[in-house]
Amino acid sequence: MLNRRKIVTNSDxxxxxxxxxxxxxxxxxxVQFVPLEDIKNGSFTPTAEDIVVNMPFLSGCRLWFxxxxxxxxxxxxxxxxxxxxxxxxxxxxxxxxxxxxxDCFEGxxxxxxxxxxxxxxxxxxxxxxxxxxxxxxxxxxxxxxxxKHTVAxxxxxxxxxxxxxxxxxxxxxxxxxxxxxxxxxxxxxxxxLSEKLxxxxxxxxxxxxxxxxxxxxxxxxxxxxxxxxPEAHTLLRIKRLNEEKIRMNLxxxxxxxxDKCPCHYGHLLxxxxxxxxxxAAGCAVREEEFQRDLQTIKKEILS
Numbered sequence: 001m002l003n004r005r006k007i008v009t010n011s012d013x014x015x016x017x018x019x020x021x022x023x024x025x026x027x028x029x030x031v032q033f034v035p036l037e038d039i040k041n042g043s044f045t046p047t048a049e050d051i052v053v054n055m056p057f058l059s060g061c062r063l064w065f066x067x068x069x070x071x072x073x074x075x076x077x078x079x080x081x082x083x084x085x086x087x088x089x090x091x092x093x094x095x096x097x098x099x100x101x102x103d104c105f106e107g108x109x110x111x112x113x114x115x116x117x118x119x120x121x122x123x124x125x126x127x128x129x130x131x132x133x134x135x136x137x138x139x140x141x142x143x144x145x146x147x148k149h150t151v152a153x154x155x156x157x158x159x160x161x162x163x164x165x166x167x168x169x170x171x172x173x174x175x176x177x178x179x180x181x182x183x184x185x186x187x188x189x190x191x192x193l194s195e196k197l198x199x200x201x202x203x204x205x206x207x208x209x210x211x212x213x214x215x216x217x218x219x220x221x222x223x224x225x226x227x228x229x230p231e232a233h234t235l236l237r238i239k240r241l242n243e244e245k246i247r248m249n250l251x252x253x254x255x256x257x258x259d260k261c262p263c264h265y266g267h268l269l270x271x272x273x274x275x276x277x278x279x280a281a282g283c284a285v286r287e288e289e290f291q292r293d294l295q296t297i298k299k300e301i302l303s
Contacts, residue, residue: 004027004028005027005028005029005050005051006047006050006051007019007022007032007050008050008051008055009034009055010034011033011141012138013134013141014054014087014088014115014118015033015053015054016141016154016158016161017087018092019031019158020108020111020162020164021092021105021108022051022053022092024104024108025104028051031158033154034055035145036055037284040273040274040284046059046061048060048062050062051065052064053092056068056071057073061077062078063078063079064079064080065080065088066088067081067082067083067086069264069266069277070276070277070281071083079095080095086117086119087112087119090116093112111164111166114135115134117134118134118135118138120277121251121254121280122254123255125227134166136179136182141153141157153174156174157175188218189221190227192215192218193224196210197228200302202232202234203236203301204225204229204236206225206235206237208237208240209240209246233252233260233262234262234301236248236298245284245286245287246284247284248269248285248293250276250281250282250297251265251279251280252280254279258278261278262300262301263300265277265278265279265280265281269281269282269283270283272293
């Protein structure tokens with residue numbers, strides 16, 4: 001009898017759809033959502049049955065699937081790493097399809113294609129102002145796995161997406177109220193972002209440490225700033241991670257051509273023990289080093 005395996009991942013649409021796919025082909029018994037910082041600082045130790053997804057490689061795990069350009073694997077591993085893939089879910093799909101198990105994913109093709117689009121920020125203006133389908137789901141997923149109800153909400157979404165039907169989530173009572181609240185707050189979010197965003201030569205900066213809980217919620221959409229300021233090329237989001245560290249996230253304006261992106265953000269933030277993709281990345285720095293590192297990052301982007 002096979003041991004039950006555990007998926008270890010983060011909290012976003014790519015992670016959730018990856019779990020949906022893996023449950024079709026592996027004897028998955030649980031999904032654990034882990035903060036990236038716990039992976040980075042070594043406080044999370046995998047078991048020999050863990051499947052690590054959409055996260056940096058963890059020595060000792062059974063399988064690893066990832067696509068972040070800033071990650072790498074220092075040793076031989078089972079699974080697949082493809083920095084050219086648009087999503088970790090696509091990496092998983094390709095891995096098992098190449099092993100003759102494509103039929104296991106029947107009915108999930110559209111969900112997978114939308115996950116590719118979301119994770120590579122292939123949005124239209126309409127996707128941001130009036131999101132629907134998988135795009136809408138990506139906006140209502142709580143990215144912090146430590147916050148109340150995040151795990152239960154993610155687990156429910158995984159089970160509802162088993163058939164690939166996004167409407168099963170959108171129409172479920174557990175998510176209807178959340179979606180209605182998201183849509184109702186759109187105009188308030190635009191107004192508040194207009195007030196809170198700082199601009200400097202195409203760089204937008206918002207510091208969530210200066211916002212109250214409601215303001216943070218209204219400013220949480222990381223794509224809406226580019227609807228308000230379409231000429232800006234980069235958004236820098238600053239948040240307190242814990243008592244010792246501050247998190248910074250960079251995102252490029254998906255409505256601009258790639259040649260407008262100042263540098264590879266994943267490679268830039270890898271210098272600060274972070275990482276990600278060319279157009280989106282994050283890092284966590286110690287508070288006493290924050291101002292110095294912030295100025296270095298801004299200088300690199302604005303030079």
